[in-house]
Amino acid sequence: MIQVRELSKRFGATVAVDRLDFSVEKGEILGFLGPNGAGKTTTMRILTGFFPPSSGGAAIAGHDVVTEPMAARSSVGYLPESVPLYVDMRVGEYLRFVAGAKGLEKGRARHEVERVQKAVGISDRRGQLIKQLSKGYRQRVGLAQALLGDPPVLILDEPTIGLDPGQIVEIRSLIKSFAGDKTVVLSSHILPEVAATCSKVVIINRGRLVAQGSPSLLRPGGAAGRGRLRVVAQGPAQLLAELLSKVKGVAACSMEDAAGGEATCGFTLDTAGGSQVQAEVARAVVGSGHDLIELSPVTASLEEVFMQLTTNEPGGEEAAA
Amino acid sequence: MKSFGAIYMKELRSYFHSATAYVLLVGFLLITGYFFYAGVAQYAMFSLQAMQNPVMMKINLMDYLVTPLLGNMAVIFILVTPLLTMRLLAEERRTGTIELLLSYPVSDGGVVLAKFLAAWTMAAIMLGLSWCHMLILLWISEPHAPAMLVGYLGMLLLCGAFVSLGVFASAVTENQIVAALISFAGLLLLWVLGWSSAVVGEEAGPILESFSLTNRLQDFSRGLLDTADVAYFVLFMGFFLFVSIRVLEAKRWKA
Numbered sequence: 001m002i003q004v005r006e007l008s009k010r011f012g013a014t015v016a017v018d019r020l021d022f023s024v025e026k027g028e029i030l031g032f033l034g035p036n037g038a039g040k041t042t043t044m045r046i047l048t049g050f051f052p053p054s055s056g057g058a059a060i061a062g063h064d065v066v067t068e069p070m071a072a073r074s075s076v077g078y079l080p081e082s083v084p085l086y087v088d089m090r091v092g093e094y095l096r097f098v099a100g101a102k103g104l105e106k107g108r109a110r111h112e113v114e115r116v117q118k119a120v121g122i123s124d125r126r127g128q129l130i131k132q133l134s135k136g137y138r139q140r141v142g143l144a145q146a147l148l149g150d151p152p153v154l155i156l157d158e159p160t161i162g163l164d165p166g167q168i169v170e171i172r173s174l175i176k177s178f179a180g181d182k183t184v185v186l187s188s189h190i191l192p193e194v195a196a197t198c199s200k201v202v203i204i205n206r207g208r209l210v211a212q213g214s215p216s217l218l219r220p221g222g223a224a225g226r227g228r229l230r231v232v233a234q235g236p237a238q239l240l241a242e243l244l245s246k247v248k249g250v251a252a253c254s255m256e257d258a259a260g261g262e263a264t265c266g267f268t269l270d271t272a273g274g275s276q277v278q279a280e281v282a283r284a285v286v287g288s289g290h291d292l293i294e295l296s297p298v299t300a301s302l303e304e305v306f307m308q309l310t311t312n313e314p315g316g317e318e319a320a321a
Numbered sequence: 322m323k324s325f326g327a328i329y330m331k332e333l334r335s336y337f338h339s340a341t342a343y344v345l346l347v348g349f350l351l352i353t354g355y356f357f358y359a360g361v362a363q364y365a366m367f368s369l370q371a372m373q374n375p376v377m378m379k380i381n382l383m384d385y386l387v388t389p390l391l392g393n394m395a396v397i398f399i400l401v402t403p404l405l406t407m408r409l410l411a412e413e414r415r416t417g418t419i420e421l422l423l424s425y426p427v428s429d430g431g432v433v434l435a436k437f438l439a440a441w442t443m444a445a446i447m448l449g450l451s452w453c454h455m456l457i458l459l460w461i462s463e464p465h466a467p468a469m470l471v472g473y474l475g476m477l478l479l480c481g482a483f484v485s486l487g488v489f490a491s492a493v494t495e496n497q498i499v500a501a502l503i504s505f506a507g508l509l510l511l512w513v514l515g516w517s518s519a520v521v522g523e524e525a526g527p528i529l530e531s532f533s534l535t536n537r538l539q540d541f542s543r544g545l546l547d548t549a550d551v552a553y554f555v556l557f558m559g560f561f562l563f564v565s566i567r568v569l570e571a572k573r574w575k576a
Contacts, residue, residue, distance in 0.1 A: 011575065048424040051574045070426045078424040084417035086331075088338055100327025101425045145421070 001026045001153060001183040002047065006056035009042050009207075016042040018207040019056065024200065026152070027180040031198030031215065032187040039207040040187040041081060044155050047185070048078040060153055074103070077146030081157040081187075083138050085130050091141055092117070092126035098145040116144040120174065136167040143171070154184045160193060172197050191305070203309065211309045228298040229269040231281060235290035237265040244269060247284045249277035264293060324427045325435050332409070332439030342443065345401060349447045356393045357454040360386045382464040383472075383544055387455070391472050391542040394451065395535055398444065398480055399508045405443055406487025407501035409436040410569060415495040423573070433566045437488045437558075444480035448473065468544025475541020478554035482534055483508055485561035492565040492572070511535070 002024040009017040017039040024030045034040050046053050047060060049069045057064060063071040086094055095116065099109035117123045120140040125133065130141060139159065146154055159175065160168045176197055178184050188194050194201060195215045203210040203217070211217055233240055237255060245253040249271050256266035271277040278295065285292045336342040364386050371380055410433070413419040422432060452473065458464050483504075490503035515533035517526050530536050534557070537550045 045420070048420075050420050050423055070428070073424060073426045076424060078421065080417065080420050082417050084419075084421050086335075086418060087416075088335065089331075097327055097331045098425070100330075101324045101422070101427060103323045103426055105323070 001028075001061060002030075002185065003059045004043070004047075004056075005058070007043065007046065007053050007058055008055045009039075009046060009051075010054045016207055017046070017053070017204075020204065020207070020209055022202045022209065022212050024183055024185060026183055028200050029175065029179050029184040029186060029198045031194030031201045032185055032204070033189065033191070033194055033201060034187075034204040034210075035189055037206075038204050040204065041157055042207075043204075044078070044080075044157050044185065044187060047155055048076055049073050074149075075151050075153050077148070077151040077154045079142045079146045079154075079156045079159055081161065083142040085138060085141060085145075087129070087131035089130055090126070091122060091128055091130060091133070094130060094141065095126075095144060095148065099148050102149045104149055112148050112150070116147040119147060120144045121170075135162050136164065139163060139167070139171065143174070152182060154178065154182055156184065156186050158187055158189075160188075160190075168193075203305070217305070217309070227271050227277070229271055229278060229281060230266065230294065230296050230298050231269060231285070231292070232264055232266045232294035233285050233290050233292050234263045235265075235288075240265060240285070240290065241267065243284055243288055244281065247277070247280050249280060266294075268298065324425060325431050328422075328427065328432060328435035329439050329442075332436050333442055335408075336405075336439075336443050341404070342446075345404070345443075346447060346450060349397060349401065350450055350453075352397055353390070353394055353451045353454065356390055357457075360390055382458060382462060383468050386458070387464065387469055387472055388542045390454070391476055391538065392535075394448075394476060395479055395538055396512075398476075398483055399505070399512060401447070402440075402444060402480065402483040402487050402508070403490070403501040403504040405440045406484055406491050406504060407497040408491070409440060409488055410491040410565070411495050411497045411500045414572065415497075419573070429569050429573075430566050433488060433492070433562055433569060437484060437562055437565075440484045440487065441481050444484060445477060448476055448480060465544060471544045471546050472542045474546070475538050475550070478541075478551065479534060479538050482554050482557045482561075485558040485565075486511075489561045489565045489568070492568040508534070 004020055004022050007017055007020040008015070020039075020043060022030075032040050032043070045051055047058055047065060049065050049072060052066050057066060059065065060072045061075040063075065065072045086097075089097065092113065095113045096109060099112055104112060114123075117126060120143050122137060122140050122144060125137060130138065133141065139162070143156070143159065146156065156175070160171050163171060172193065175184060175186065179199065186194070186198060198215055200212070201215050201217055202212040231244065241253055241255055244250060244267055250269050251272045252270040254268050256268060269277075269281065278297070282292055282295055285295075364380075364382070367380055367385060410419075413422060423429070455464075455469050455473075458469075459466065486507050487500075487504040490507065491497075491500040493503065494500050511532065511534045513533075514529050515536040517529040517533075519526070521529060531553075534554075537553050540547050540550055
């Protein structure tokens with residue numbers, strides 16, 4: 001549905017996107033990951049036809065974004081990061097304008113405006129001025145305009161940024177509901193979000209492709225089944241450390257600075273045995289007569305994933321083509 | 322075509338959403354109304370004198386009332402059109418809405434043209450309402466109606482040229498005030514070019530003067546339709562709209 005080939009974009013001497021290559025199939029939800037300034041927004045702007053690439057190309061639904069811009073734009077619904085809306089307009093009026101600007105026929109436009117208002121839950125706000133809406137509702141209006149005309153491809157730049165947790169869950173489940181039907185590109189720098197919503201991940205850094213593959217890439221250690229656990233238990237630190245490092249599947253055990261009181265101590269375990277290790281660790285601690293206070297998997301930060309992927313550890317078998 | 326209409330209607334409506342349209346319309350009609358009243362009063366005085374003085378018998382409504390009134394309106398439009406156009410593209414770029422607008426299947430040219438036509442329509446509405454003065458003349462006297470129509474056609478073209486310059490100014494900056502200042506300065510310059518033969522001499526003067534927008538209006542406001550003048554206005558608009566589209570593209574590529 002989306003093909004990106006050797007895509008580069010330079011602004012003067014700065015290279016924003018450097019020979020990027022990836023593709024998204026119909027029905028996939030692609031998580032487009034990277035730290036700030038990695039080139040996510042630039043890539044998305046090229047895909048939506050805001051500016052042309054310096055070299056290379058991209059096609060949406062088979063239409064090249066440079067040579068057939070109108071056809072490509074007709075297939076895309078876009079939500080920019082800053083959610084730029086005409087704040088002096090009312091919600092319903094704004095959506096009717098967008099429907100017109102997208103070239104929908106009058107009858108269909110009315111139907112579509114109703115549909116998207118219902119889909120994102122803003123039907124009761126249609127008469128309100130956009131400038132009076134909260135950030136969450138603006139985000140929904142932004143999403144609504146992207147959905148107008150039922151485009152096969154959705155490009156969403158950080159769609160959950162600035163929302164409260166409840167809204168994040170709502171928007172995420174809405175995006176998830178598109179899976180199989182629409183092709184979605186979703187940029188983010190929040191790992192759990194991508195892991196929860198996406199069926200495919202593309203990671204870029206400084207404009208270059210770092211890795212692409214399934215969301216399992218995002219777990220520390222990636223697809224090799226390695227992980228990291230945080231354990232807090234009550235008991236003598238030395239003894240516990242010995243105990244923990246003997247558990248099957250634990251590769252390394254390091255003690256943390258005692259944080260909560262004298263009797264408790266925390267450990268970080270590097271594991272290599274998949275999810276059973278967690279149970280093994282719990283059994284070991286409790287079985288030895290100590291109290292287990294906390295046992296949780298450590299999710300990697302984006303930086304850690306980058307470190308791992310860029311230092312090219314084995315296990316990135318799905319890594320960059 | 323559908324998208325073009327949607328953008329045009331949105332722009333036109335946005336004048337009426339804020340107080341802009343109403344303030345401009347009321348202000349414009351008040352000022353032209355005053356000029357009209359003063360013109361009529363003066364003309365009445367002239368007519369009285371003309372009854373005694375056969376040399377002044379040649380005075381007519383077109384030359385002594387309509388032409389000066391149109392000239393005054395042109396000056397008012399120099400002040401007003403920058404206010405109509407400053408927002409058009411500058412605000413879209415400042416708030417980033419241009420990014421979303423251009424993700425819809427509309428071309429840069431379509432956007433610029435729709436916005437230009439919306440602002441021109443607004444100017445035409447102002448102009449159209451001032452036609453009430455002409456209706457009063459038609460009611461109380463027998464002016465030459467076709468000549469008045471040609472005068473108004475000239476004004477319409479003049480406004481179009483003013484608006485196209487304003488669109489260009491709005492394309493080159495994200496700041497509305499700067500856009501208004503650029504178009505204001507440009508319009509003033511094109512106005513004073515009409516006096517340049519007094520400054521630069523006999524040879525260069527007429528060349529510079531031929532670029533003056535207000536000089537081009539003179540024939541129209543006397544009721545004279547000259548294709549050279551029409552062509553000048555059309556080319557003027559075409560040039561500035563073309564440059565606006567190019568500027569918009571260039572700015573976007575560097576965004």
